[in-house]
Amino acid sequence: MLRLEKRPTPSRFWLYATPPVAVILTMIVGGILFALMGKNPFEVIRTIFWDPIFGEFAFYLRGQLLVKAGPLILIAIGLALGFRAGIWNIGAEGQYIMGAIVGASVGLAVFPTDNRLIFPVMVVAGAFGGWAWAMIPAILKTRFNTNEILVSLMLVYVAETILAKASTGFLKNPEGMGFPGSRNFSSFPAAQNSFLYEPLGLHWGGVAALVTGILAYILLTRHQAGFQIRLAGQAPRAARFHGVNPARLVVMCMGISGALAGMAGLFEVTGPAGQISIDFNSGYGFTAIIVAFLGRLNPLGIVLAGFLMALTYVGGEMASTNLGLPDAAIQVFQGMLLFFLLAVDVLTNYRFRLSVGGAVKGAK
């Protein structure tokens, strides 16, 4: 009989082997699913994972990978800092929306002024918007010991309502003939987050994501705050003896993740999305949670995971349009990735043991 046994120390091998194994399992089971739907599984897998990078239209799609991965990476890194310390910010989607609204409001307030300071100020405002929205669950937790998972998640729905108000009300394009949605930033160069190098899909959001990845890595491995984060997550009691102030840690981790999510929202609204609209948010804040875990809560791992996730989106769309796969099948495929990741992850902390006759071999 197979039995799970806790490892004395987490396995380093499985820590790093989990993501690739999960990807391979997803391909196999996903392939079976596609085959059952009457599609050629090899063709589907190739369309999702190979074509966007090396296929016929790679010249365009490669750039789209960073466009899609940028906000995911930026948000996921912030989340990972908190997750490592045992602080669960699930509401990055709301912070992303609020960052976009606050940042866009600042820019639109001075439309159509031309000044090179406008965009940097908007980025700061966007970070502030996300930070402020994250402070609500943070302060409620430190003051009243509320659950930050619930509060931050609920605030996503509040943010969505404010987004609807913004696009039909206070940010509505005065020249939009009454239709909802703000002015498009593509007609406001001073506030636009245009491509720095289009073939790579590089805009300021991508730059911010990559730089943040490196900074977060240094923070976690070399800095006192990073040590406190890791300690608080691994051994909360020891952390307290070590002088870690849990309230301050909550405020710091929620603040960083909120600010990064807010910045991601600002880069998106001024760049690829172009405007505040009712459906502006497209789930980056939630997908980033998957990315954070897929990247093992390690900033450099998250950068890779962000690109992998982007690949399943961009490639998944290709598979859906060109091969006639229903969108739901692609969503199942993406869901499988998280499922297998969590399933295989068990092996990091546990191992399988063969037991005979109910007694563990060699145990006494």
Next chain:
Amino acid sequence: MKRRNLLASAAIGLGLALSGSAFAEGMDHVKACFVYVGPIGDGGWTFQHHQGAMSLTEAYGDKVEIQFQENVPEGADAERVLTQMALGGCNIIFTTSFGYMDATNAVAAKFPDVKFEHATGFKRDSANVSNYNARFYEGRAVEGLIAGRMTTSNKIGYIGSFPIPEVIMGINSYYLNAKKVNPNVELSIVWAFTWFDPAKEADAAKALIDQGVDVIASHTDSTAVLAEAAKTENVIGFGQASDMAEYTDGPRVSSIIDNWGPYYVERVGALLDGTYEQADIWAGIAGGEVKIGDISARVPAEVKAEAEALRDAIGAGTVHPFTGPINKQDGSAWLADGATAPDGDLLGMMFYVEGITGDIPQ
């Protein structure tokens, strides 16, 4: 099948006779692509567009290849999907939701040889972008008449999706025509702020029913509103976008059916034989784009006859759902006695007519 073909070729022949030679060269094969905001199984808006797309195969067989993408978010993702389609060899791309407007125009500018058709929008920045829409307010007038006659509480309801002119003209038309047959009628409006979200749509219906509303019209895409109405006795509603005939034994008394097939067949046909031209189409009951679904047995025969007469009169052009005198909500005059609403007023309609209470969300 035969009849469809015949109709299509008749339409093409007509087009050929009337129009010049802007794109004189025909094509042997057209790849027609569709971008959908919801899943094709939503039973409403997207389902109907997809039905329209499928009628292309029926009309042209192998000459037309169809590609589509479901659940495309409005915004940056739409731009990528459109670019992929254009790169992938689509000759004509139909973007079937208002929110694709900027993405459609942005991508169209980069692919001048691909035709773009944007539903319900108004921007045509380059020569390869066309707009098409249907006069759904004509169907709302028929629904309003039925609502006014059928309500016993004199409270009728409307579930709005987003406060945009398209929806507001539907609300006004529904209310005006209900009021015409029942001066005591009161209209409650609930905004769902979504096109497709069955849970939110059901909540909105529930909120209306709790207020005592017994006739519900909706401007959202799923069947959830009818499913919710079915839970309360004596509450009726309408199929929206699609016939939703499966609720005929329950609350559904009639429906507005979006019938996009003829338009798609006409446009792709024009591309096939080289008569395609940029267009801005807004047809209604007369053009066959808006259909009124069967009026069920729950509706008394005389009301049914009255509703069908209104439908036919609108189709014949003898009745316009917005005929003066009509005042705006604040009491100021909009249409003089006997005047009908100009299209421009309708397309930018951001006011309620007199008698509707509440404010348009700002």
